[in-house]
Amino acid sequence: MSESLPSYDRWGSLKGKRILVRVDFNTPVAEIDGRLEVTDDFRIRATLPLFEELLSRGATVVACTHFGRPNGQVVEKYRVEPVRRRLNELCRDVELLENLRFDPGEEANDATFGASLVDGFDYFVNEAFGASHRAHASIMVPPTLVPSAAGLNLARETSTILGLLESPQRPFVAIIGGAKVADKLAITKVLCEKADTVIVGGGMAYTFQAALGHGVGSSLFDASYVEQCAQLLAAGNVVIPSDAWGLPSTSAFGTNSVDEPATLFGADIPDGFAGLDIGPASAEQFCDVIANAATILWNGPMGVFEDERFSSGTEAVARAVAKSDAVSVVGGGDSVAALQVFGLEGDVSFVSTGGGASLELVELGDLPGLRALRESPFN
Numbered sequence: 001m002s003e004s005l006p007s008y009d010r011w012g013s014l015k016g017k018r019i020l021v022r023v024d025f026n027t028p029v030a031e032i033d034g035r036l037e038v039t040d041d042f043r044i045r046a047t048l049p050l051f052e053e054l055l056s057r058g059a060t061v062v063a064c065t066h067f068g069r070p071n072g073q074v075v076e077k078y079r080v081e082p083v084r085r086r087l088n089e090l091c092r093d094v095e096l097l098e099n100l101r102f103d104p105g106e107e108a109n110d111a112t113f114g115a116s117l118v119d120g121f122d123y124f125v126n127e128a129f130g131a132s133h134r135a136h137a138s139i140m141v142p143p144t145l146v147p148s149a150a151g152l153n154l155a156r157e158t159s160t161i162l163g164l165l166e167s168p169q170r171p172f173v174a175i176i177g178g179a180k181v182a183d184k185l186a187i188t189k190v191l192c193e194k195a196d197t198v199i200v201g202g203g204m205a206y207t208f209q210a211a212l213g214h215g216v217g218s219s220l221f222d223a224s225y226v227e228q229c230a231q232l233l234a235a236g237n238v239v240i241p242s243d244a245w246g247l248p249s250t251s252a253f254g255t256n257s258v259d260e261p262a263t264l265f266g267a268d269i270p271d272g273f274a275g276l277d278i279g280p281a282s283a284e285q286f287c288d289v290i291a292n293a294a295t296i297l298w299n300g301p302m303g304v305f306e307d308e309r310f311s312s313g314t315e316a317v318a319r320a321v322a323k324s325d326a327v328s329v330v331g332g333g334d335s336v337a338a339l340q341v342f343g344l345e346g347d348v349s350f351v352s353t354g355g356g357a358s359l360e361l362v363e364l365g366d367l368p369g370l371r372a373l374r375e376s377p378f379n
């Protein structure tokens, strides 16, 4: 994607103008004292500079978002109310519409529903980087009907991620983790071509281990990807774990199940056991690679870090990334959550608000929502 995204600077004065801003306020919530509260307002805070700028130029700003997956109907627990309360604590002058996904037209990319959203608005701004991989009505239709622009954060995230892929300072080290190899193989392939070293950890790494002939016991493993993992390993720049912390496969793990101590395995995990985190030798090796990087892209945790017994690998990687002087970009809900758990969000160059969207932008170099802005007839 070489063409740049349209900016709202070209609209001149915004005095008296009504602007619809599509945001991604799909944030985690939890019940606290009997009502749902936002537990992570990162995505809300990321839109404040845009809101403040549009408001200070005299515009009336109305925001809209999806929230959860209510599947085209009104579902009480997916009302935006907790998000709206948090937004209004941070910025009083922006109205937030009800959950877009209460209408089946949103996910169906229905033209009539899309048109109803911008009815009465002068302009549209897409500030929903995290939802721009979805070709849904609120993302795709407004740019065909009113002058439209990229939000500050959307523009910055896009150019940061694409810039890093196009001309990284070297060595460029990519760290890919997370549970499922199926979700991450495409991005791993792209990064094997672009990065000098690709570190693979998390549940997805066991399919790579299996491709080298190691035993993986009952760890997460996907037989249908073994061949592709073997091909990536043959390229020579992929680093995988050499040891693992794990448990008998019948044991509970996750939050609140810290009774049974973890067992350390080498590269082979015996039958009846499952690996749940990278071990100390892997962590040390990964950190050495990270320490020499000039550019770092990190997406996905190294283990089940919400369980204290299996957080050391993710913590070691997070600390190494934070300590490094490299340009570091962290994307994906889980790795961002990990940075927050260890109090390190301020120590990386850029934290992406997008999970699936940042993966897809790395994989494909473009997103439907970005295309919709570039192809708007009002540009």
Ligand code: 3PG
Binding pocket: 024, 026, 068, 069, 130, 131, 134, 355, 356, 357
């Ligand atoms: C996200 O949180 O990943 C985005 O808001 C997109 O949500 P979705 O996966 O439900 O489309």
Ligand code: MG
Binding pocket: 355, 356
């Ligand atoms: Mg998602």
